Amino acid sequence: MLDEKALAITPEDEGTERVFAVETRTGHGVRRVRHARHVVLAIGYYDHPNRLDVPGEDLPFVHHYYGEPHPHYRQRVIIVGGGNSAAESALEMCRAGAHVTLVHRGPELKSTVKYWVRPDIENRIKEGSIAARFNTVVTEIRPTAVLVHSAGSPAGATDVELPCDAVYLLTGYRADSAFIQQAGVRLDERDAPAHDPETFETDVPGLFVAGGAIAGADTGTVFIENGRFHGEKIVQVIASRLARR
Numbered sequence: 001m002l003d004e005k006a007l008a009i010t011p012e013d014e015g016t017e018r019v020f021a022v023e024t025r026t027g028h029g030v031r032r033v034r035h036a037r038h039v040v041l042a043i044g045y046y047d048h049p050n051r052l053d054v055p056g057e058d059l060p061f062v063h064h065y066y067g068e069p070h071p072h073y074r075q076r077v078i079i080v081g082g083g084n085s086a087a088e089s090a091l092e093m094c095r096a097g098a099h100v101t102l103v104h105r106g107p108e109l110k111s112t113v114k115y116w117v118r119p120d121i122e123n124r125i126k127e128g129s130i131a132a133r134f135n136t137v138v139t140e141i142r143p144t145a146v147l148v149h150s151a152g153s154p155a156g157a158t159d160v161e162l163p164c165d166a167v168y169l170l171t172g173y174r175a176d177s178a179f180i181q182q183a184g185v186r187l188d189e190r191d192a193p194a195h196d197p198e199t200f201e202t203d204v205p206g207l208f209v210a211g212g213a214i215a216g217a218d219t220g221t222v223f224i225e226n227g228r229f230h231g232e233k234i235v236q237v238i239a240s241r242l243a244r245r
């Protein structure tokens with residue numbers, strides 16, 4: 001069903017058989033419960049941004065998703081992050097006429113930045129068309145500025161104030177681990193759900209995970225290229241069990 005969010009998955013015993021009650025709510029607010037012998041969690045991770053948890057993060061000019069550059073023509077834009085999303089949006093916004101400052105907690109861009117993006121962003125930083133502050137974290141977001149703190153600042157130094165018109169916190173995303181855990185699945189220390197890598201069945205029999213949802217905090221390990229094969233394997237496993245019934 002489209003436009004319908006799964007709210008909870010609860011294992012129930014029906015005679016000798018285990019079924020799952022899947023509770024959902026539609027975009028119109030209608031709640032339903034459906035029952036199924038097998039459930040596949042293919043919920044990805046893009047719905048849950050990694051938050052900085054700093055004051056001001058929910059101000060209206062602060063975004064966790066990048067859309068398009070043109071509204072930021074001639075604006076001062078702060079982009080927080082050091083991965084592909086940060087690098088690619090910085091380049092686009094810079095080319096669309098924004099004044100971009102990249103703020104990253106690491107000493108350099110992440111090693112996962114695509115090899116064809118890296119020289120472009122590094123050269124824009126080198127020539128000064130994109131400003132970059134590495135080893136720097138955001139401590140607060142105010143209505144007209146971001147406060148940042150750089151590693152190595154003298155003890156007691158006040159945070160630096162960077163005036164800005166828009167802020168993009170492109171610091172990654174993570175699967176809804178609370179939802180997965182609520183279904184009874186054990187998570188490891190990186191929030192990855194316990195599952196058999198051959199069948200993608202979790203430690204709750206009949207409940208499977210596929211795609212980005214298997215990655216926990218390490219979302220960089222699942223791409224379209226590998227994640228798309230999970231579903232095929234799961235369907236084979238379920239079909240062979242049903243054939244034996």
Ligand SMILES: Cc1cc2nc3c(=O)[nH]c(=O)nc-3n(C[C@H](O)[C@H](O)[C@H](O)COP(=O)(O)OP(=O)(O)OC[C@H]3O[C@@H](n4cnc5c(N)ncnc54)[C@H](O)[C@@H]3O)c2cc1C
Binds near residue numbers: 004007043044047179
């Ligand atoms: C910014 C970005 C760029 C990327 N670029 C690339 C790339 O260039 N190449 C590449 O191979 N991979 C890329 N990826 C990774 C790729 O997007 C994922 O590997 C892939 O989308 C995972 O597919 P999925 O089906 O597991 O999850 P998704 O495609 O995220 O689909 C999950 C769906 O489940 C829905 N959902 C979540 N929770 C619920 C719920 N409780 N009830 C109902 N529905 C729910 C979500 O809304 C979503 O529609 C990128 C990811 C990001 C975030």
